[in-house]
Amino acid sequence: MKLLSRNLALGTLSLAILSACASTAPSSKPVVEQQTQVKPLVSPPQVGQPLTLKQIMANPDWMGVLAKQAYWGDDSESIYFVREKYGSPIKQYYEQSLNGKAKQLELSELHLADQNQGVFNQERTKKAYVYQGNVFVKDLNSGEVIQITRQNKRISGVRYLTNGDLAYYQGLGVFRIHGLTGLIEQLADIKMGNKPKGVTKPEAYLAKEQHKLINYVANKQKNAEQREAYQQKLQQVDPSRAAKAWYLGKDNQVVEQSLSPDGRYLFVALESNKYSWRDKHDIMPNYIGQDGYVDAVPARARVAEDKYPGQDFVLLDLKLHKKYPITIEGLNGFDEDVLAAVKAENAKRIGERYESKKSPRKLQLMQDWGWSQSAVQWHGSDNKLLVMIEAVDNKDRWIANVDVNSGKLVTEDRLHDDAWVNYTHNQYSWIGDTEQYYFLSEKSGYSHLYLRTLGGDTKPLTQGKYVVSSVTVGPDSQYLYYKANKSHPGKYNVYRVNINTGKDEQLTDWEGTLDYRLSPNGQSLLLTASTRTKPNELYNQKIGGDLTQLTHYTSEIFLNYQWQAPEVVKVKSSHNAGEVYARVYVPQGFSKQNADKYPAVIFNHGAGYLQNAHYGFSGYFREYMFHNLLAQQGYVVMDMDYRGSKGYGRDWRTAIYRNMGHPEVEDLIDGVNWMAGNAHVDANKVGTYGGSYGGFLTFMALFNEPELFQAGAALRPVTDWAHYNAPYTSNILNTPEDDAIAYERSSPIYHAEGLEKPLLIMSGVLDDNVFFQDSVRLVQRLIELEKPMFETAIYPVEPHGFKQPSSWLDEYRRIYKLFEQELK
Known part of the structure; x- marks a missing residue:
């Protein structure tokens, strides 16, 4: 569960340096209200008439308010999506069956709607999700939705444990809901401070003499020691007590925490709380503020001043209350001076000489701006842990196995690039309940899909001069689905590869660009697809069957205009x-x-x-x-x-x-x-x-x-x-x-x-x-x-x-x- 991420906080800025014409990513807050109609500055272009700047730079709603952020309903027979008028802070949410019309959802229905994000129990009969900071559970057989929590303090993530209980993250705490009794147990209480010292023995000469000569002082010390011993024993033997707190340092802050499938271990990534990606010297003056004055708006730090310290990782054994610092020595090349040649060139220019020497590099969890998975991947049913780590110097990315008994890292895959490791195409995950996992890598020169058994050999599943992205594991873990531009760099289609046989097959035949979502039953693809002259609409592609257009939100005026398709x-x-x-x-x-x-x-x-x-x-x-x-x-x-x-x-x-x-x-x-x-x-x-x-x-x-x-x-x-x-x-x-x-x-x-x-x-x-x-x-x-x-x-x-x-x-x-x- 991600709490803070320097790279993701800057992701929109960095992945982009985007020109302003690209559509602004809508907010993820699920709020729906009726919107007032926004009129364009002028009438849209008419067929046969030349374009004018005033027409094409007007409010673009005349082109059509398109469906975005589309995903499947849990039954694989319906879809959900968002529509948002240009410049509006309010979204409208819709549900549409594959054979029917779209229905706008009311505010009172949103918590019951099938959610885009959710986790399943091992039998896949229940789905848990967080809506507006509270936990809900849906029975996938009956469709019944039950609200589990109703609190003002937001819950940020949820997962099923292997025994069927639910666990959730709230603030820095991790909690468990016992399925049989409904008891809420705090599994981990994280404190960002130093551990209290407790009762200490006198050490200085004057203190020792005071305890020896004055009975009142000696008795007070004795009583304090007895109370402390009693509380420690009570903590050990009283089953009604919550777990002891963890003290992770007053100078640290939590970046991410992730609970093991049985609830025993907690992986935590930390960084210095003295670091901020906003600098006090970086302000942006707003000359047209609401109060008539110049507002000094805080802004991000510049690369010349952004001294990111990297992250440290710890593994907490919640059962034995042991903390294992995760040491980085198991990462191949963790101490290499990868910038030696660059530093030597710069030193030579100013008449100095650079002497290279090995030193541990700054590290952080990999932040891939092309996918939403965590860099921390627990096995679905076993306490096996993979983490994807990158060097802050941008030259290396590792997939490593974490030994939960010691906190040691073992390198599974190292991707080194003398230039820089791409910040996309790093998706990876376990495959079902096996010891296999897939990952994307540019090691061949193109982003391709690889299969690896934990601690074993790596097998390429795709090869060629094309780019693979957007990987999905099929519901039966038989296929890996992906998007690629095989036939032409500018044409994208969906493919799948059989994990066991390596057989690869094309599932769509689209002359344009697309994104896809695999249906829960694995029988259809929901496409968001466009061509050179037609904006994105939603389509249902039956695997091995027909393609059906689901939405028609592009305006007739736009569709009827004779736009030139660029060659x-x-x-x-x-x-x-x-x-x-x-x-x-x-x-x-x-x-x-x-x-x-x-x-x-x-x-x-x-x-x-x-x-x-x-x-x-x-x-x-x-x-x-x-x-x-x-x-x-x-x-x-x-x-x-x-x-x-x-x-x-x-x-x-x-x-x-x-x-x-x-x-x-x-x-x-x-x-x-x-x-x-x-x-x-x-x-x-x-x-x-x-x-x-x-x-x-x-x-x-x-x-x-x-x-x-x-x-x-x-x-x-x-x-x-x-x-x-x-x-x-x-x-x-x-x-x-x-x-x-x-x-x-x-x-x-x-x-x-x-x-x-x-x-x-x-x-x-x-x-x-x-x-x-x-x-x-x-x-x-x-x-x-x-x-x-x-x-x-x-x-x-x-x-x-x-x-x-x-x-x-x-x-x-x-x-x-x-x-x-x-x-x-």
Whole structure:
């Protein structure tokens, strides 16, 4: 049960550096209210009519309020999902049978609805879950739901024990509900302090003399010792007493705790309570606060100052009341100096010499931003424990077996990467009631699925130049289901592999992108799927049967408009990168025989590690419509998955290690050349733009290749990586303390003297991801360099992902004006 996670707290920021057009992840709080209708700024586009910026940047509800966060009901005959209007803080929850219409759930029904998250007893006849901080149990045969607790103090997690009892986490305590009697027993009482010393014998000379000479003092000491001895004996023999408290140190805080299947052992991850991912020096000024003053909003620490101390792990034997510190010596390479070459290079630059020496590395539980499983995996019916641990330096990830009798680690699998271990594709879990477990790993260069027996051999279940993700164990533990892009990097389908025979089979045939959920009975897949011109809808794919569309929430107006489906092309690299995938939009009536060549725009997607040149509907839906508008206005538009993008394997991902903004710009050069040779584009009339990481790339292209683009627009851009957060940035550039060379090489502010073409810089003042200060510092740098060819626009109420349609409209009017002025 996770209590605190530095990486997950920053996960949205780090996994992203996301451009604002991607949909904002809805809140997980289950609240439903009727919503008032939000009217768009203008009427949506009409069939046969050209697009306008005001239309496509309006409130996007006109496109349809889509179904999200879909999952199966417990009976495998119904589904549940959420709909949320743009900018609304309120969700609407729905239930829909496979053969019927959706029904909106009332507030009074939500606790009875089949829950997305839950745990099962060993017979899988009961399902327990936490709703609004309380425990509920559903009988899967009768469908009856019983509320087990009704408290104001929230319960954060629940599990079934092997004897059928329920255990739950509340605060730092772990409790057990005895099934026969209903007795609530506290299994573990965690105290973040030092253990009280108890009654002590006098040691100093004066104290000893006092006890020897004064009977009152001696008797008081004797009585105290007797009371203490009595309480200790009572604790041992009185069955009605709760377990003794555990004292885990006044300087620590609990990150995660996980109870064994029989309730005997508790794994605990700790970190220093002096560490905070928010720094007192990091504030974000809000100039338009509700009280009329400037509010100083706390913000995250920067990578240059974020000194994460790592975590310590302990195993508590709740039966014997013994604590076993989990020692890290069992991790292969736990003390290697993996940054020796980097540190030596940086030392040499300043005339010093670095001497490498071994030292224990800082560690933490693996935080994978692509799945929701814990890094701590207990066997379903036995006290066998696996943990996935990563080095804070980002170079190693281990799967280790924990000896519950000693707390020692034994390495099961070590994944080392000289660049950095990916923060996705680390999913793993036990398979049923066996000693086998699966895991994902990029050890082959691509994320693939592996099978291993505890302490035994490892067997690859998938192989090839494609990426495996989203693994599910089938209900009978016969199959592992997964998603992969086997036929094309931009086309995703669902597959399953037989654990015993290794036979692999494709279960869907979709020309786009999708996510899936396996039904509880293992007979169907619930798909959330899209194509290049159609947003996500929900589908039921019978395994071995037909595909049925379940929802139709995309508006008829959007579906009937003649959107251009971008062609996905392969751009041959002249920089030894192989082929670069890209989306291309061409003007209406495109012809290579045109007397005049076309102007062009290259869009740079955000996040760095993100895929956008695929066959699904882009998360950048506003940019998708904007690119259609540009094509209608005579532009060729290219959207590249430059090096560092997701979906193409490890080498593509790590090509930017210690060198951000350089391989990607090489790919942009090849993109311009491809358009000139294949799309009748005038190479002297090409512009570029992008948000977040895309804004960073716009800077690097204009600063380092001033002849490549005639104009550029950088939205919410990173200008100095030392000011971004640690979990994302230290993966790619290490830390400024260890690798100042990488930061100077990769940060636009060090290259600003190269600006020669018109540049537009646009940032939200309330951006707590890429700080507004990033743009302010670069602007001052450009002023001091006496560069007159830039303009700025600020958005006082906007975070990283813009919220207000008026801000989107203003932003894209400026971008469009820039291109019209400079490229035509």
